């Protein structure tokens with residue numbers, strides 16, 4: 284039976300859902316009120332810009348990928364529809380899919396070419412793309428060169444043409460609303476969490492099984508699609524197109540809109556589009572009166588205002604506005620759901636991990652020097668050694684983060700050396716990181732659910748459309764139930780809905796263990812899990828690891844805290860300068876002369 288607290292929370296969330304409707308109701312009445320036509324035109328344009336900016340929230344704000352070329356995709360939507368409807372009389376409802384097809388193909392190609400590269404390639408590629416398409420529009424005879432295309436027909440619904448701006452208003456804002464909903468749905472889903480993991484770097488996301496390169500292509504195409512729809516609406520609102528609004532200037536302005544509003548929030552996109560459009564309009568009206576007609580002062584003032592804004596409100600305006608409204612948790616742990624299927628675990632004592640002469644060279648440095656060791660199911664093995672001994676590198680070899688220079692690693696029945704970390708996670712090896720890697724603004728629940736990325740109903744790379752259309756409810760319930768269960772298992776339930784970034788370092792390390800457990804591993808690799816923990820927390824962690832071992836889990840642990848390691852592990856592997864210098868039970872290691880000399884001298 285749901286608790287009182289749960290009911291209260293549900294009611295709070297319902298109210299929260301109603302709030303946007305209450306705020307939007309007056310907006311819906313605007314066109315039937317005696318509002319000047321000019322306002323409606325302005326609002327229509329804000330709607331069109333919002334669509335592009337919402338795409339940028341997903342791409343830049345959430346995905347961390349910067350594009351200056353969105354205006355070019357708007358141009359494709361506008362020109363394809365303009366051309367087909369004026370030249371061949373094709374219905375605008377058919378030109379939209381045609382535009383989308385070309386957009387998806389172009390974005391897919393650009394995405395595929397650039398997303399695997401790092402750093403500045405994408406922004407540069409989008410600038411090149413934006414410029415070349417702009418010049419293409421302006422030079423093609425059949426697109427009317429710089430004069431563009433005129434006489435584009437209006438959109439019609441049930442044979443009724445939407446001639447007036449007031450009629451287009453509803454269609455434009457309905458589409459903006461649907462786009463906002465689609466992106467929000469996507470962000471609160473399994474692929475959405477994967478997309479949100481992109482910004483923090485690909486290492487952690489890949490270790491959770493996320494195909495990061497593919498996810499980047501997906502968000503790039505998604506943002507391009509929204510831009511194309513905006514262009515299509517523009518062509519039939521304006522009834523004429525020319526290359527100017529699809530140039531690089533506009534590409535930069537779209538990005539500004541998203542940044543000013545708050546690039547990480549869907550609401551910020553609409554806000555940014557509104558603020559910039561109205562501001563630009565005001566400045567264009569006021570400045571000529573102050574300084575005369577012959578200068579382009581609005582651009583200068585606009586630029587100064589933007590610099591000030593970015594200086595003092597880096598995250599945009601939205602985060603400030605949001606504090607006025609009640610917060611709700613983005614996703615909740617379900618009261619009940621079908622459990623996820625679990626993999627068959629290896630029999631206790633069977634050979635689980637077999638590292639055979641693993642070698643890793645970084646240029647001339649041999650970080651891991653033909654290291655061999657084995658692990659059996661149900662064991663806790665410690666990998667110890669002084670700083671720089673090669674422990675983390677060994678971890679990275681086992682988890683596929685680094686390729687081996689030589690040697691072989693077997694896990695259960697498979698050779699896993701040189702598989703991707705995605706494939707290795709899929710086989711049941713979970714890990715935590717020496718430097719905690721989590722998504723600080725997401726809740727603990729969402730962070731942990733990311734660990735179950737490979738256990739969804741849809742293909743690991745798929746499920747985007749299902750999430751957009753909310754056909755993923757069952758999947759979400761199952762994944763969130765699993766996440767909540769693992770959070771309870773590690774004892775973090777009090778923090779389930781806290782932002783992960785607000786936890787103490789020790790708790791963040793525990794969160795990482797829960798996230799790794801969500802992948803249903805048979806082997807856990809923990810990189811310095813006790814670092815930064817207080818004495819009591821260390822005891823609790825040791826207790827948790829013993830409990831996991833009792834349930835059949837195997838744990839390979841890198842740790843500098845000798846008391847912790849000696850009291851917990853079944854066996855130790857000691858490394859120095861990349862080489863394995865000893866192996867055995869903790870008591871034996873404590874008196875091993877080679878180890879004492881190399882490392883434990885001060886402890887013994």
Ligand SMILES: Nc1ncnc2c1ncn2[C@@H]1O[C@H](COP(=O)(O)OP(=O)(O)OP(=O)(O)O)[C@@H](O)[C@H]1O
Pocket residue numbers: 645648650668669670671672673674675676677717
């Ligand atoms: N990507 C890399 N490129 C070049 N050298 C590296 C790289 N990663 C690690 N090394 C080097 O390899 C050696 C082993 O490093 P590693 O981080 O594996 O040691 P460690 O035992 O985990 O140390 P610590 O306890 O300080 O974390 C070090 O000399 C380190 O400088």
